[in-house]
Amino acid sequence: MLTKRIIACLDVHDGRVVKGVQFVDLIDAGDPATQAARHAREGADEIVLLDITATHEGRQTLLATVRRTARELFVPFCVGGGIRSASDAAQVFEAGADKVSVNSAALADPTLIDAIGRSFGAQAVVVAIDARRDPETADPVRDAQVYVQGGRKLAGRRVVEWAREAEDRGAGEILLTSMNSDGMRTGFDCELTAAVSESVGIPVIASGGAGTVEHFVDVFGRGKADAALAASIFHFGVSSARSLKEELARAGVSVRLPC
Numbered sequence: 200m201l202t203k204r205i206i207a208c209l210d211v212h213d214g215r216v217v218k219g220v221q222f223v224d225l226i227d228a229g230d231p232a233t234q235a236a237r238h239a240r241e242g243a244d245e246i247v248l249l250d251i252t253a254t255h256e257g258r259q260t261l262l263a264t265v266r267r268t269a270r271e272l273f274v275p276f277c278v279g280g281g282i283r284s285a286s287d288a289a290q291v292f293e294a295g296a297d298k299v300s301v302n303s304a305a306l307a308d309p310t311l312i313d314a315i316g317r318s319f320g321a322q323a324v325v326v327a328i329d330a331r332r333d334p335e336t337a338d339p340v341r342d343a344q345v346y347v348q349g350g351r352k353l354a355g356r357r358v359v360e361w362a363r364e365a366e367d368r369g370a371g372e373i374l375l376t377s378m379n380s381d382g383m384r385t386g387f388d389c390e391l392t393a394a395v396s397e398s399v400g401i402p403v404i405a406s407g408g409a410g411t412v413e414h415f416v417d418v419f420g421r422g423k424a425d426a427a428l429a430a431s432i433f434h435f436g437v438s439s440a441r442s443l444k445e446e447l448a449r450a451g452v453s454v455r456l457p458c
Contacts, residue, residue, distance in 0.1 A: 202453045203419050204426035205440050206245045206404060207238035207433050211280075212252050214264050228430075231264055236271035238433055242440035242457030245275040247300065247374070247428060249327075251349050253281025254303045260287070262294045269295020277325055279374075285314040292319065300374055302327040303347035306354050306361070309368055316369030325404075326365035327374040330358045330391060340394050350378050358391065359398050366399045373399060374428070377407035382431060384410030389422035396423035404428050412438075412446040419452055 209216045209231050216228040228234065235246045248268060250260045260281040269276055278291050279300025288299045299319075305311045305326055315324050329346045336342040345354040345361050354361075362373050375395050377388035387408045396403045402425035405418045409429035418424045432438045444454045 201425070202455050203424075203447070204244040204404075205242070205415075205444060205447075205454065206247055206426055206428040207235070207243040207440060208406065208428045208430040209234055209246065209248045209268075210251045210430060211248055211261065211264060212250075214261060217251070232268045232271045235268045235276075238440060239272050239274045241433075242444055243274060243433075244426070244440075244455060245277060246272060247277045247279070249300065250278075250280030254348055260291055262290060265291060265294040265296060279325070279327055284311065285318050288315045288319065288323075292323070298323050298325050298371075300325040300327045302329065303354075305365070306345065306347055306356065309364060312365055312368040312370055316371075321369050321371035321401075324370050325372045325374050326362075326370040327376065328358055328361060328365075328395075329376050329378055330388075331378040332388070332391060340390050343391055343394075346378060359394055362395045362399050362403075366401050370401060372402045372404060372425075374404045374406060380408030381406075383408055384431060386410065386414040387418040387422055387424070387427065389418050392418055392422035392424050396425070402426060412443060412450065415443065415447055416450050416452060419447075 216234050265278050275297045277298035278296040282288050282299050282301050283304040291299050329350050330343050332339045332343045343358040345356040347354045380388050387405045392405045404426040405424035406428040415427050418427050441457050447454050
């Protein structure tokens, strides 16, 4: 049985880790390098750093922050935000990232996925999808919509359709964030995660809503996720990757336990 990955996410704004609820009301959660090192020591399988305002502000990723964080890590490191070309991706890789995450720029020009994949391999390309469900629609899962620019703007694409295209263009993973659940700690959107997981043949990372061990068990089972990402519960001491994994193992979920 393949092990399920636990990923710690660092949303970075002005060089600091922040966390909000449904993409707003951000509060400070510490220094990126310090937080990344702590989460890695505590057993996180990967670290994702997202420069959440780079696209909205029309600038590149904060490379100095990436370099400083990468020096502290011994686990895979994915970086997103402000990557608009294969050249931008190359600079992020040179700064120490193992993978890049693309979102708004890939929707604006889907050939970006092809270009990065050709240059660096599919395993290095993560397509992030910020998804919102409207419960008033006839089929809230099928009709779930993609948002861009840090959740500020409707992209005009359906989530499942965009995930399929991203895979066809060479994405190695999908990072699916439920905007409805983000920061709420009430559970992942398992229905939407399962719909995406069933529609693609590449790993799907579930994001948005982590609050308890049961939420992770649920998204790995009912949600069919290959990995699950969390931020708030790690940053603010609700749990650690180590204790979460120990509890998941007791619940029968196959995870890589830290030494």
